[in-house]
Amino acid sequence: MPEQVYSHQEIESKWSARWAADPKLFAPEDDSPKPKFYVLEMLPYPSGALHIGHVRNYSIGDALARYKWMRGFNVLHPMGWDAFGLPAENAAIKNNRHPSEWTHSNIEQMKRQHRRMGFSYDWNREVSTCEPEYYKWNQWFFIRMFEKGLAYRKQALLNWCNECATVLANEQVVDGCCWRHEDIPVEQKELTQWFIKITAYAEELLRDIGNLQGGWPDRVLAMQTNWIGRSEGAEIDFTLETGEKVRVFTTRVDTIYGATCVILAPEHDIVKLYATGEIAAAVKAMIDKRATQGPGDVEKEGIFTGLYAINPFNAERVPVWVANFVLTGYGTGAIMAVPAHDERDFEFCTKYGIPIVPVIRPADGALPDAVREAFGDYGVVENSGQWSGIASAEARKQMAAHAKANGFGESAITFRIKDWGISRQRYWGTPIPMVHCAVCGVVAVPDEQLPVLLPPDPVLKGTGQSPLAADESFVNVPCPKCSAPARRECDTMDTFVDSSWYFYRYCDAHNNEAPFDPKKIAYWFPIDQYIGGVEHAILHLIYSRFWTKMMRDIGLIANDEPAARLFTQGMVIKDGAKMSKNKGNVVSADDMMDEYGADTGRLFGLFAAPPERDLDWTASGAEGAYRFIGRVYRFVTRSIDRLDTPGAPTDADRKVLRKLHQTIHKITNDFESRWHFNTSIAAFMELVNEIYANEAQLTGATLREVLEKVVLLLAPFTPYVCEEMWELMGRPGPVLKQPWPEYNAELAKEDGAEVIIQVNGKLRGKLTVPFGTSKEELERLAMADEKARPFIEGKAVVKVIVVLDKLVNVVVKG
RNA sequence: GCCCGGGUGGCGAAACCGGCAGACGCAACGGACUUAAAAUCCGUUUCCGCGAAAGUGGAGUGCGGGUUCAAGUCCCGCCCCGGGCACCA
Numbered sequence: 074m075p076e077q078v079y080s081h082q083e084i085e086s087k088w089s090a091r092w093a094a095d096p097k098l099f100a101p102e103d104d105s106p107k108p109k110f111y112v113l114e115m116l117p118y119p120s121g122a123l124h125i126g127h128v129r130n131y132s133i134g135d136a137l138a139r140y141k142w143m144r145g146f147n148v149l150h151p152m153g154w155d156a157f158g159l160p161a162e163n164a165a166i167k168n169n170r171h172p173s174e175w176t177h178s179n180i181e182q183m184k185r186q187h188r189r190m191g192f193s194y195d196w197n198r199e200v201s202t203c204e205p206e207y208y209k210w211n212q213w214f215f216i217r218m219f220e221k222g223l224a225y226r227k228q229a230l231l232n233w234c235n236e237c238a239t240v241l242a243n244e245q246v247v248d249g250c251c252w253r254h255e256d257i258p259v260e261q262k263e264l265t266q267w268f269i270k271i272t273a274y275a276e277e278l279l280r281d282i283g284n285l286q287g288g289w290p291d292r293v294l295a296m297q298t299n300w301i302g303r304s305e306g307a308e309i310d311f312t313l314e315t316g317e318k319v320r321v322f323t324t325r326v327d328t329i330y331g332a333t334c335v336i337l338a339p340e341h342d343i344v345k346l347y348a349t350g351e352i353a354a355a356v357k358a359m360i361d362k363r364a365t366q367g368p369g370d371v372e373k374e375g376i377f378t379g380l381y382a383i384n385p386f387n388a389e390r391v392p393v394w395v396a397n398f399v400l401t402g403y404g405t406g407a408i409m410a411v412p413a414h415d416e417r418d419f420e421f422c423t424k425y426g427i428p429i430v431p432v433i434r435p436a437d438g439a440l441p442d443a444v445r446e447a448f449g450d451y452g453v454v455e456n457s458g459q460w461s462g463i464a465s466a467e468a469r470k471q472m473a474a475h476a477k478a479n480g481f482g483e484s485a486i487t488f489r490i491k492d493w494g495i496s497r498q499r500y501w502g503t504p505i506p507m508v509h510c511a512v513c514g515v516v517a518v519p520d521e522q523l524p525v526l527l528p529p530d531p532v533l534k535g536t537g538q539s540p541l542a543a544d545e546s547f548v549n550v551p552c553p554k555c556s557a558p559a560r561r562e563c564d565t566m567d568t569f570v571d572s573s574w575y576f577y578r579y580c581d582a583h584n585n586e587a588p589f590d591p592k593k594i595a596y597w598f599p600i601d602q603y604i605g606g607v608e609h610a611i612l613h614l615i616y617s618r619f620w621t622k623m624m625r626d627i628g629l630i631a632n633d634e635p636a637a638r639l640f641t642q643g644m645v646i647k648d649g650a651k652m653s654k655n656k657g658n659v660v661s662a663d664d665m666m667d668e669y670g671a672d673t674g675r676l677f678g679l680f681a682a683p684p685e686r687d688l689d690w691t692a693s694g695a696e697g698a699y700r701f702i703g704r705v706y707r708f709v710t711r712s713i714d715r716l717d718t719p720g721a722p723t724d725a726d727r728k729v730l731r732k733l734h735q736t737i738h739k740i741t742n743d744f745e746s747r748w749h750f751n752t753s754i755a756a757f758m759e760l761v762n763e764i765y766a767n768e769a770q771l772t773g774a775t776l777r778e779v780l781e782k783v784v785l786l787l788a789p790f791t792p793y794v795c796e797e798m799w800e801l802m803g804r805p806g807p808v809l810k811q812p813w814p815e816y817n818a819e820l821a822k823e824d825g826a827e828v829i830i831q832v833n834g835k836l837r838g839k840l841t842v843p844f845g846t847s848k849e850e851l852e853r854l855a856m857a858d859e860k861a862r863p864f865i866e867g868k869a870v871v872k873v874i875v876v877l878d879k880l881v882n883v884v885v886k887g
Numbered sequence: 888g889c890c891c892g893g894g895u896g897g898c899g900a901a902a903c904c905g906g907c908a909g910a911c912g913c914a915a916c917g918g919a920c921u922u923a924a925a926a927u928c929c930g931u932u933u934c935c936g937c938g939a940a941a942g943u944g945g946a947g948u949g950c951g952g953g954u955u956c957a958a959g960u961c962c963c964g965c966c967c968c969g970g971g972c973a974c975c976a
Contacts, residue, residue, distance in 0.1 A: 755911035
């Protein structure tokens with residue numbers, strides 16, 4: 074066969090069709106004796122077009138999946154669609170199409186692109202979250218949580234995005250703006266909504282971060298730790314002169330003798346009870362201002378309520394204020410202000426002339442006469458009755474215990490994380506399976522009536538009213554308990570519910586009796602490797618962890634965490650900016666595949682940067698990857714006829730085989746440790762350069778040996794062209810079921826050790842010696858070395874450092 | 888302010904355990920092939936000196952110190968860039 078020109082269209086369309094025709098090709102085996110490996114990439118939202126960011130994400134997972142198959146694992150590698158959500162509904166309003174139609178046509182488009190990319194998914198397990206077979210189980214889980222008190226309704230101030238016309242969870246607010254609309258400030262609205270009690274798991278979510286260390290990126294774990302935000306402190310009751318108690322939360326109860334006022338959040342119950350006239354008006358103004366204010370520094374403002382409270386530790390009477398910087402949703406919504414030891418309290422009390430009383434001194438200093446700035450560190454407690462002279466840390470414990478013993482407080486822990494508000498006033502989501510009955514109250518839809526189907530013909534306006542409420546035939550329903558006329562809940566669920574457990578469904582995607590068969594979960598879980606963007610570090614990834622723990626506690630599964638290992642890949646950058654529609658720098662997967670092909674797209678994406686780092690997409694870089702694939706392909710095709718030509722082994726054979734085994738070692742290591750495929754591919758390029766340099770001298774047997782291994786090593790990165798070359802070499806496929814090339818350390822070994830000669834740490838010469846040459850001999854050779862000698866002669870040799878097979882460093886003086 | 892990353896040629900990067908800084912690729916330049924071009928193959932390219940050249944000397948991994956025979960790598964103190972959290976009591 075003469076040398077062939079690499080034509081990606083021909084090769085990729087040929088194998089894409091063949092792979093699609095074999096539904097078992099990428100399916101895991103039942104009852105397999107092989108060890109299992111579950112590799113998962115985050116499922117996409119079906120926007121309609123795959124772009125380079127997706128391609129990068131899936132190329133990483135696909136390389137791993139193919140490698141694991143070749144290493145003899147039974148691999149589960151599924152794909153699905155996060156198919157509910159706002160874009161479908163907004164597109165529907167704009168184009169007057171049904172969200173379902175829009176979504177399904179997008180899925181079809183993207184699935185075609187996926188197939189074209191040749192990713193090794195088991196499409197038999199495809200999950201689409203907008204199908205009743207899937208969202209039925211969202212409802213089922215919701216009812217289980219309702220029964221356990223983990224799903225509940227309450228009135229609360231909620232984040233509202235006017236553009237989305239719906240409520241947002243705290244996790245969906247970024248810099249005070251909507252996560253989908255970075256320039257739309259989120260407003261606060263008081264609404265009655267459904268919440269999921271993720272806070273019941275706050276302690277465990279935090280504790281188990283310890284078990285994820287090593288398997289999950291530190292960055293993600295740090296972000297989750299921050300988000301959960303545990304603070305240890307105490308709650309203390311200050312008694313008002315009117316008799317009510319105001320409970321404050323503090324992490325520094327040791328400073329309580331320095332408390333000079335109590336400050337309430339504007340929304341606090343006591344304020345509602347006692348604020349009248351001018352004060353009430355000022356408080357309302359504060360609430361309104363805060364509701365519309367964006368993020369950033371806000372001037373502290375407050376007003377005296379006219380009330381006084383008694384500090385239970387020293388019986389001192391302190392004024393009660395209301396201030397805009399005290400948050401209603403954190404701690405108890407009330408604080409004791411200790412201006413001498415808290416920067417914020419200092420700022421506030423200075424502004425309003427409230428006294429400042431220092432009670433903590435630095436361990437090696439004295440109490441200041443006049444406080445010029447807050448001293449917030451731990452120190453020694455002073456002027457604090459029986460605790461004077463005790464260190465802060467110890468005083469905290471003792472004073473909390475004292476409060477408890479005397480019935481006016483106790484040690485307490487608060488979390489920053491809040492319950493997950495899941496009600497959405499939109500159509501395209503899972504209906505919340507609840508009924509409101511005038512007699513029975515809120516009643517769950519019985520399991521046998523699930524799923525509660527979305528009505529097929531919604532009236533969509535995007536006005537902020539739940540579209541389901543306009544559909545009388547949906548709304549009106551008899552109460553499941555008493556059969557009296559009742560009304561259905563009309564909100565739908567946050568789509569993050571859908572993505573919290575989809576990866577369990579892949580294990581048993583067509584189960585009609587249960588969300589999944591626990592036996593299948595026991596086999597596949599935890600996910601061995603999860604791969605996705607870091608933007609989900611606290612959204613999807615914290616919800617998923619919660620959902621797993623919840624499912625464990627209702628007895629469905631045994632694992633505590635969904636994924637043993639997580640990998641977060643970097644963003645794709647083009648022309649200095651993150652690829653996004655707004656910036657107009659998106660490269661579509663289709664355009665890329667037309668021009669360069671799927672293999673090139675994958676190879677460049679993996680070669681241009683280590684996968685965790687941001688990747689610069691450049692056309693010239695892609696050209697380079699394309700040229701390289703062509704270089705391999707041309708060599709293989711022009712060598713086909715020589716593969717079985719007999720001949721005596723040559724020096725070139727040995728050199729190329731050595732390079733081959735060094736490359737096997739390198740690539741295998743990269744797969745097994747840090748996934749720096751950029752260096753795997755660089756090593757592979759070096760191998761190909763070596764083969765080119767020795768082409769004429771290679772014998773047939775070596776050519777066959779080396780080229781077959783070349784194809785196998787490259788297959789996880791560029792599967793199409795490798796499948797084609799494998800076939801051309803007369804080998805039966807598929808490549809991903811071939812064993813991974815085995816490393817032979819003997820063949821990889823160099824002829825001799827290259828030892829560098831340094832004088833005072835500077836490189837002065839090189840030696841090639843047999844491995845294991847003795848210290849004395851190396852020292853002798855170094856001293857005699859022609860290049861090194863001029864730097865040694867005439868100087869006193871202080872000492873000589875020898876590292877066997879590696880280096881000699883002669884230290885001289887003078 | 889606190890918590891994570893990161894800073895190396897014209898560019899993307901490599902150097903994994905402290906041991907030859909810049910592998911591999913892009914771009915640029917030169918050569919071969921060609922009537923010519925494209926494609927392909929081969930070569931050069933951190934900076935500053937000296938040299939016609941082969942070579943050869945010095946400097947160099949954000950900045951300042953330190954440890955060490957030896958530092959991009961370890962330690963101390965800074966600067967800059969990216970990300971997360973943030974009146975969280």
